[in-house]
Amino acid sequence: MSAAPQKARAGAEKIDVIVSAVVPLNELVTRFEFTRADDKAFPPFSAGAHTVVEMRDGDRLRLNPYSLMSDPADSSQYAISVRRDDAGRGGSLFMHRSVKVGDRMKISYPVNLFPLDLRGRKHVFLAGGIGITPFMAMIAHLERMGGAWELHYACRNEALGTYVDQLTSRYPNKVHVYFDDRNQAIALEDLLDGQPLGTHVYVCGPKGMIDWVHATAAAHGWPDENVHSEEFLAPQPGKPFEVRLCRSDITIQVGESESLLEAMERCGVDAPFLCRGGACGQCETDVIEADGTFVHRDHWLDDEDHTSGKKIMPCVSRFVGKSLVLDR
Amino acid sequence: MTKFQFPESIRSRPVYGTLEPRPGKAHLMIADAEGAEALLDLATREARLFAQGHIIYIPKTTGETYTQRLRDLGPAQFHVGPTYEASVPRIRRVLSDAHMGLQVYLAGTEGLMGQAQNEAMQAGIPHSAIQTEHRGSVARRMQCVHCKGITEDVVTDPFVCSHCGLNLFVRDHYSRRLAAFQGVCIDAEDPGNLPDPVELYT
Numbered sequence: 001m002s003a004a005p006q007k008a009r010a011g012a013e014k015i016d017v018i019v020s021a022v023v024p025l026n027e028l029v030t031r032f033e034f035t036r037a038d039d040k041a042f043p044p045f046s047a048g049a050h051t052v053v054e055m056r057d058g059d060r061l062r063l064n065p066y067s068l069m070s071d072p073a074d075s076s077q078y079a080i081s082v083r084r085d086d087a088g089r090g091g092s093l094f095m096h097r098s099v100k101v102g103d104r105m106k107i108s109y110p111v112n113l114f115p116l117d118l119r120g121r122k123h124v125f126l127a128g129g130i131g132i133t134p135f136m137a138m139i140a141h142l143e144r145m146g147g148a149w150e151l152h153y154a155c156r157n158e159a160l161g162t163y164v165d166q167l168t169s170r171y172p173n174k175v176h177v178y179f180d181d182r183n184q185a186i187a188l189e190d191l192l193d194g195q196p197l198g199t200h201v202y203v204c205g206p207k208g209m210i211d212w213v214h215a216t217a218a219a220h221g222w223p224d225e226n227v228h229s230e231e232f233l234a235p236q237p238g239k240p241f242e243v244r245l246c247r248s249d250i251t252i253q254v255g256e257s258e259s260l261l262e263a264m265e266r267c268g269v270d271a272p273f274l275c276r277g278g279a280c281g282q283c284e285t286d287v288i289e290a291d292g293t294f295v296h297r298d299h300w301l302d303d304e305d306h307t308s309g310k311k312i313m314p315c316v317s318r319f320v321g322k323s324l325v326l327d328r
Numbered sequence: 329m330t331k332f333q334f335p336e337s338i339r340s341r342p343v344y345g346t347l348e349p350r351p352g353k354a355h356l357m358i359a360d361a362e363g364a365e366a367l368l369d370l371a372t373r374e375a376r377l378f379a380q381g382h383i384i385y386i387p388k389t390t391g392e393t394y395t396q397r398l399r400d401l402g403p404a405q406f407h408v409g410p411t412y413e414a415s416v417p418r419i420r421r422v423l424s425d426a427h428m429g430l431q432v433y434l435a436g437t438e439g440l441m442g443q444a445q446n447e448a449m450q451a452g453i454p455h456s457a458i459q460t461e462h463r464g465s466v467a468r469r470m471q472c473v474h475c476k477g478i479t480e481d482v483v484t485d486p487f488v489c490s491h492c493g494l495n496l497f498v499r500d501h502y503s504r505r506l507a508a509f510q511g512v513c514i515d516a517e518d519p520g521n522l523p524d525p526v527e528l529y530t
């Protein structure tokens with residue numbers, strides 16, 4: 001396991017932005033475009049990066065990560081595409097319902113946990129639903145570099161095929177779309193077969209799809225290093241619990257619908273984070289004492305760490321039991 | 329005894345493992361001399377690999393000792409080459425025609441494994457996905473850091489650079505790109521004042 005990026009401050013630096021466009025793409029997905037409030041150029045980002053968007057929802061502060069899907073070469077704007085999740089925790093609903101053109105917001109500097117491996121001879125993208133977003137930036141990047149790529153994109157149906165028309169008309173020979181309602185499915189085994197040496201595959205979509213791609217590629221003899229995935233987990237609600245933060249010397253309550261990280265922030269504790277989705281390792285926290293069971297949900301710690309009861313990732317994981325003391 | 333346990337050293341020094349059968353669509357096996365034994369051992373663990381296997385074997389001083397036994401493993405292709413250099417065009421050809429799902433197994437001397445690994449890396453296989461197993465001679469492929477010339481099969485420390493004639497000290501500092509260890513002049517301050525050469529790892 002590699003070490004987490006070394007940074008003591010919580011989250012990446014912030015950028016003040018103005019919402020320059022809100023473009024509904026279909027029933028569920030809307031694109032939000034941002035320009036900088038100070039009219040300067042945005043920092044360059046590498047394709048696959050995400051930004052954490054700060055949402056002031058009444059007295060609640062929501063911080064959600066979204067992949068940057070605009071062209072990395074365009075420093076005049078950043079864009080994200082947000083799928084409305086009616087059963088979710090409310091961040092995407094807030095974006096859809098409350099964010100209007102002209103609004104001021106804060107977003108973080110880009111952080112890339114899903115970069116292209118530019119040593120690759122060819123890049124095969126596998127997208128499920130809203131998982132298309134990082135690939136929009138990757139495709140723009142590779143088109144400019146003259147890199148070899150192909151996209152296999154599974155969507156529920158034509159009406160929910162975000163960016164399908166744009167992609168198929170621009171790159172008719174490289175984009176392959178599969179609609180669930182027509183019983184079309186990515187023929188993964190055939191697709192992995194016969195790819196030239198040095199091909200990398202990237203998958204972004206639901207967990208089942210990610211696991212399927214990793215397992216199938218491994219069975220076909222693909223090195224792990226050539227299979228890349230990104231899945232942001234949203235924190236799941238759970239039973240409220242109490243935590244003692246010994247360095248801050250306070251005891252806090254974690255509510256049913258907030259994460260441990262959010263509860264710490266609400267109580268004024270400057271806890272580190274980058275992705276808020278269990279992927280980056282930044283929020284890793286040592287457990288001093290615990291009487292109960294951990295509900296680990298991150299992709300960061302290994303199984304051994306999970307069973308040790310010595311570490312927790314507060315952005316997505318919870319605790320059920322009598323008492324928990326953390327080194328924070 | 330063809331297995332040698334290298335003592336722990338600096339991070340730069342390559343470490344080798346034991347070949348294990350891995351799932352794949354094709355299996356490229358490159359070995360020299362006693363490296364054949366690693367392939368024979370691999371076959372005892374999973375003989376079926378060899379049906380999609382391509383063995384490129386350089387016997388060096390072992391002559392006919394292993395060739396028939398390797399042929400008996402029934403590889404799809406079996407090629408015996410006189411030297412590593414002579415096999416390079418074949419290795420490149422195999423790699424350029426290969427697809428993802430190819431597993432690469434290297435066995436034998438450090439010089440062979442390092443150079444073949446380099447070819448496989450240039451073909452797009454990450455070095456960590458290439459299996460290696462050291463067998464046989466502990467001779468090293470050395471680069472003179474002064475004239476950049478390569479001396480093959482170095483077995484003593486210090487040794488004389490076969491290009492510029494300097495007396496070189498054998499370091500564990502390794503270049504994956506050159507597939508060679510670095511040799512540094514040992515008597516620069518006081519030419520001619522040098523320790524007696526000793527055989528490596530004795």
Ligand code: FES
Nearest residue numbers: 276280281283315
């Ligand atoms: S913030 Fe990235 S793993 Fe928790």
